[in-house]
Amino acid sequence: MTRTDGRRQAALVVLCAAVFLDSMDLSLMGVALPAIGGDLSLPESTLQWLMSGYAVAYGGFLLLGGRIADLFGRRRVFLLALAVFAAASLAGGLLSAGWPLVVTRVVKGVAAALTAPAALSLITTTFAEGPQRNRALGVYSLAGATGYTSGLIASGLLTEISWRLVFFLPVPVALLVLAVAPLVLPRDPQTPAAREGFDAAGAVAVTGGVLLSVFALTEKSWPAGVVAVLLLGAFVVIERRRPAPLVPLEVFRSGTVGAANLAALAWACATIGWQFVAVLYLQQVLGHTALATGLGIVPMGLAIVITANLAGRLISRWGLGRVAAAGMLVQGAGILLFLRAGATGDYVTMLLPALIVHGIGNGLSFPSLNVAAVAGLPDERQGLASGLVTSAVQIGAGIGVAVSAVVMTLGDSVLAGYRLAFLVAGGFSLLGAFIAYSGLRARHAASTTTTA
Structure with a gap:
């Protein structure tokens, strides 16, 4: 291995560590939420913001994050965003009030939205197109998946000691990456990119609209809901009128992009919403410790990894639509198996089968939706998709x-509230299956016919 190859591999490790952190930080909160709520006397409406605030800020600013990295330098943006991520993690571990904690999570979501596309762009510019880049991107994807599963396990282990360690854990990892990254990452080009097309207005409109939508749901605030609708409408208007929009709306007319994104939205509503409820159920109703909860979820993670490795073969044989829809149906079945849950429940006979079934469906559907989201698009649209x-x-x-x-608050008893939430999460999964089966199969067939 040459010195240049060694530096590239070191850069890949650094960039994968960053995406590992981004993915881990979402799942870290899951098992720790009951302990945080009990210690700080926080209602569930505030607790859910510790997950939602991070996820929505991450998703809303992600596309703008890629544009910022292109304009101001990928290496520079990567290092700065990672430093903000570490600072917000440290602040979260020191705070003892609900909404300030939520603010740190939103800040971390924005930082992750800048870190992830900068890291991905650094990989694609460091490794030549072909087998080298494909291997690097495979390792990068694996780091993200491993980070999510590791977060669930680490959350259980650390929460047994103190929930504050869940906030502190990313800090030393981020600091280590910050120390090594300047030594191995390529420097940004001296010539600055053109500054046209910096669609901050579009990013602020869509992120504000989604954040206010979530706030309107949790706080039952119709004024917030009205403002959310106005902001999302403004986003569409902005994107139609800008010469270089954040999201060119015509991309949804090509191939399977529109259906894949709608199905992915339903997929996340189902699986992450279910996880939020399931963790609370395991700890608050069944009385499992945080450690037992984290370790109990491990079989689901293994099922996801094993099934995801088989998804490519199944897609080649049955097609994207069928595999994605089947995966969503199986995932939904795993969620709905939790409807058997009562005030007591045996792990081996009741919970374990539901977790494994959910993991199998998850491992089938998620890769299929990702492939469908970029299918049929030219190279210059791949990053956007x-x-x-x-x-x-x-x-x-x-x-x-x-x-x-x-939904958990609508039941006439605590257990009824949990069952309603499981039912709604399962409904999201069935909706995603319908979208995938009808949208991905029909549009993929049309695209294939046109190409032929």
Whole structure:
């Protein structure tokens, strides 16, 4: 291995560590929420913002984050955003009030929205197109998936000691990356990029609209809902009129992009909303410790990893629409199996089958939706399409958690509230299956016919 190759590999490790952090930070909150709520006397409407605030800010600013990295330098933006991420993590571990904690999570979501596209762009510019880049992107994707699963496990281990460690954990990792990154990442070009097309207005409109939508749901505030609708409408108007919009709306007319993003939104509403409710159920109703909850979710993570490795073969044989729809149906079945849950429940006979079934469906559907989101688009649209589906997942996560938190309050008993939330999460998954089966199959067939 040459010195240049060694530096590239070191750069890949650094960039993968950053996406590992971004993914881990969403799942870290899951198992720790009951402990945070109990210690600080926070209602569930505030607790859900610790997940929703991060996810919605991440998804809303992700596309703008890629544009900022192009304009101001990928290396510079990566380092600055990671430093903000570390500072917000440290502040979160020191605070003892609900809404200031939420603010740190929103700040971290914005920082992650800048870090992730900068890291991805650094990989695509560091590794030549072909096998080298494909291997690098495969490692990068694996780092994200591993980060999410590791966050669930680490959350259980750390919460047993103190929930504050969940906030502190990313700090030393981020500082280590910040120390090594300047030594291995390529310097930004001296010639600045053209500054036209900096669509901050579009990003602020869409992110503000989604954030206010979540706020309107959780706080039952119709004025916030009205403002949210106005902001989302303004976003569409802005994107239509700008010469270089954040999201060119015509991209949704090509291939499977529109259906894939809608299905991905429903997928995240289902799986992340269900996770929020399931963790609360395991700890608050069944009395599981945080450690037992984290370790109990491990079989689901293994099922996801194993099934995701088989998804490519199944897609080649059955097609995107069928595999994505089947995965969403199986995932929904796993969620609906939680309707059997009562005030007591045996892990092996009741919970474990539901977790494994959910993991299998998750592992089938998520890769299929990601492939469908970029299918049939030219190379210059691939980055945009990848950013769109990631944004759809993050925004869906925020909405799913918010809806689940509201539904839990509608039952005439605590257990009835949990069952209603499981039913709604399962409904989101079935909706995603319908969108995937009808939209992805029909549009993919049309695209194939046109190409032929």
